[in-house]
Amino acid sequence: MPSAPRCVALVGPYLSGKTSLLEAMLFASGTTGRHGSVRDGNSVGDHSAEARARQMSTEINVANATFLEDPWTILDCPGNVELLYEAQQAMLVADVVVVVCEPEVERAVTVSALLRFLSRHQIPHMLYINKLDTASARVRDVLAALQAYSDQPLVLRQVPLRNAETIDGYVDLVSERAYHYRPGQASDLIPLPDGFWDREAETRTQLVEKLADFDDALLEQLLEDVQPSKEEIYKHLTKDFQKNLIVPVFLGAATQDHGARRLWKALRHETPGPEVTMARLGIKPEGEPMAQVFKTYHLPHTGKLSLSRVWRGTISEGNVLNGVRVAGVVRLLGAQHEKTTSAKAGEVVGLTRMDEINTGAVLT
Numbered sequence: 001m002p003s004a005p006r007c008v009a010l011v012g013p014y015l016s017g018k019t020s021l022l023e024a025m026l027f028a029s030g031t032t033g034r035h036g037s038v039r040d041g042n043s044v045g046d047h048s049a050e051a052r053a054r055q056m057s058t059e060i061n062v063a064n065a066t067f068l069e070d071p072w073t074i075l076d077c078p079g080n081v082e083l084l085y086e087a088q089q090a091m092l093v094a095d096v097v098v099v100v101c102e103p104e105v106e107r108a109v110t111v112s113a114l115l116r117f118l119s120r121h122q123i124p125h126m127l128y129i130n131k132l133d134t135a136s137a138r139v140r141d142v143l144a145a146l147q148a149y150s151d152q153p154l155v156l157r158q159v160p161l162r163n164a165e166t167i168d169g170y171v172d173l174v175s176e177r178a179y180h181y182r183p184g185q186a187s188d189l190i191p192l193p194d195g196f197w198d199r200e201a202e203t204r205t206q207l208v209e210k211l212a213d214f215d216d217a218l219l220e221q222l223l224e225d226v227q228p229s230k231e232e233i234y235k236h237l238t239k240d241f242q243k244n245l246i247v248p249v250f251l252g253a254a255t256q257d258h259g260a261r262r263l264w265k266a267l268r269h270e271t272p273g274p275e276v277t278m279a280r281l282g283i284k285p286e287g288e289p290m291a292q293v294f295k296t297y298h299l300p301h302t303g304k305l306s307l308s309r310v311w312r313g314t315i316s317e318g319n320v321l322n323g324v325r326v327a328g329v330v331r332l333l334g335a336q337h338e339k340t341t342s343a344k345a346g347e348v349v350g351l352t353r354m355d356e357i358n359t360g361a362v363l364t
């Protein structure tokens with residue numbers, strides 16, 4: 001597992017629940033002690049007065065988090081079309097992108113441009129089907145609708161468990177374990193419901209068959225009726241995901257914290273490190289310190305803040321990059337800016353008062 005800080009971008013249509021998912025992820029990771037809410041106006045993201053008033057994200061929300069001791073930056077990107085460029089810049093520098101989807105067949109089309117962009121730029125991405133607490137459509141149908149817009153096969157990793165009208169848990173198709181959701185806490189492990197595999201064996205078979213399309217040895221194994229071990233399946237899932245051959249699909253309800261931990265664990269185990277992202281972008285691993293500006297904020301007190309990912313070496317306060325002095329280095333958690341003195345490869349930080357530097361600049 002890479003130890004360098006990794007970066008995940010949350011994207012998706014306006015109101016699909018990206019800022020709520022950010023909140024759920026921060027809470028699940030222990031970064032925040034309570035679950036903030038977009039509706040109540042106390043979220044880490046959408047902290048600007050404009051965002052709060054309009055209850056929508058008007059700029060990228062940045063949060064640094066630690067999940068099981070791994071450092072991460074989460075970029076919650078605005079979903080509306082006018083800010084598409086901003087989301088694209090973030091997706092390009094991210095190690096992984098999570099596309100937050102609505103659980104509605106008719107809304108699948110709203111992610112088609114994003115999926116095309118991710119596929120064209122070979123960016124590893126996952127789908128998170130949100131709002132399952134109020135969904136009326138079946139996950140199977142939503143998935144089929146989404147598949148029409150994806151170049152890569154979508155690989156469903158969880159099957160929802162229904163209790164009367166509501167979804168109150170899931171079965172993980174690889175670990176074959178069943179869980180019951182608990183608000184604000186890790187899900188409870190429960191016994192598999194009676195007759196589960198009678199109904200869903202086919203769904204698991206489909207998962208393995210999709211992987212076999214990319215591996216002849218696995219295909220042969222299946223033809224000889226030999227089932228791969230769980231470890232082998234995870235290995236294939238990770239490899240194919242990192243090569244952008246498949247798109248894993250996870251389920252949840254961000255405002256209920258459902259699915260946040262499962263998503264974190266997948267990110268932790270399957271997301272490549274920044275060195276892989278650098279190769280994707282054609283950046284050499286060796287050379288002088290380098291960072292890339294992917295978003296510029298103009299803040300009332302701070303002035304210009306160049307949000308940057310460090311690719312090589314260490315970037316420090318006082319460095320002169322592209323002929324401009326770095327006045328300060330800050331780590332971000334929503335509106336909170338924590339001053340620091342330097343940042344190392346993989347990190348996302350704000351560089352202050354680089355007045356002549358614009359979004360897109362590669363700083364050396």
Ligand SMILES: Nc1nc2c(ncn2[C@@H]2O[C@H](COP(=O)(O)OP(=O)(O)O)[C@@H](O)[C@H]2O)c(=O)[nH]1
Nearest residue numbers: 014015016017018019020038131134253254255
């Ligand atoms: N019922 C339900 N509502 C949700 C869920 N996730 C988000 N919402 C609501 O959907 C609205 C938009 O959420 P927000 O996170 O701001 O979406 P964003 O525009 O993608 O950032 C808010 O009113 C949320 O409370 C969910 O899982 N279930």
Ligand SMILES: [Mg+2]
Nearest residue numbers: 018019056057
């Ligand atoms: Mg938002």
